[in-house]
Amino acid sequence: MSDSVPPSARPPRRADAQRNIDRILDAGLRLYGSAPGVSMSDVAKEAGVGRVTLYTHFPSRADLARAVVERAIDDAVRSVAGLDLSDLPADEALLTLLRTQWHTLDRHRALRGNVRSDVDPDWLRERHDPAMGNLEALVERGIAEGLFRTDLPREWLLAAMYHLIHAAADELSAGRLDEDRAVDVLGETLLSVLRPSTP
Numbered sequence: 001m002s003d004s005v006p007p008s009a010r011p012p013r014r015a016d017a018q019r020n021i022d023r024i025l026d027a028g029l030r031l032y033g034s035a036p037g038v039s040m041s042d043v044a045k046e047a048g049v050g051r052v053t054l055y056t057h058f059p060s061r062a063d064l065a066r067a068v069v070e071r072a073i074d075d076a077v078r079s080v081a082g083l084d085l086s087d088l089p090a091d092e093a094l095l096t097l098l099r100t101q102w103h104t105l106d107r108h109r110a111l112r113g114n115v116r117s118d119v120d121p122d123w124l125r126e127r128h129d130p131a132m133g134n135l136e137a138l139v140e141r142g143i144a145e146g147l148f149r150t151d152l153p154r155e156w157l158l159a160a161m162y163h164l165i166h167a168a169a170d171e172l173s174a175g176r177l178d179e180d181r182a183v184d185v186l187g188e189t190l191l192s193v194l195r196p197s198t199p
Contacts, residue, residue, distance in 0.1 A: 113170065151196070
């Protein structure tokens with residue numbers, strides 16, 4: 001799926017074509033999120049469409065992988081839409097956001113590893129910006145509230161948070177992190193990075 005043509009400039013899709021795309025992306029999320037080595041044929045079979053239909057919409061594995069990642073990120077953003085954190089201090093708000101979004105993050109935790117060979121790492125990091133937006137706002141608020149550190153660049157703190165979230169997903173998938181404690185372990189680790197260092 002090319003990024004060179006803005007969505008507003010593309011002709012509207014027929015309803016049946018959009019249904020096929022949705023079925024393909026839903027199937028891609030299920031498969032990429034559960035097992036490595038997923039093939040285009042696997043996705044077509046899971047979606048109940050022919051290979052010609054699949055390749056019409058997604059000419060390559062990279063096109064499909066990028067679209068599946070975008071679907072997962074949209075899912076993550078929707079999972080916290082309308083969540084009001086304004087009455088909480090930034091550190092408590094961050095933990096609330098993480099716990100609210102954890103089910104979605106956990107459901108897609110295998111996705112990054114399974115698409116890593118198909119997408120550019122810089123593109124993958126950039127596409128997470130919408131999902132990281134709430135965290136960025138909380139970091140800014142925590143700094144203003146005096147709860148988060150100011151001795152390190154904000155961009156570095158956000159990058160560390162991004163990689164820690166994915167490290168938690170990797171450790172869960174490898175069985176080295178207890179599923180029942182994962183979100184609490186991750187939350188406390190993120191806060192330990194963000195809190196000011198003590199003399």
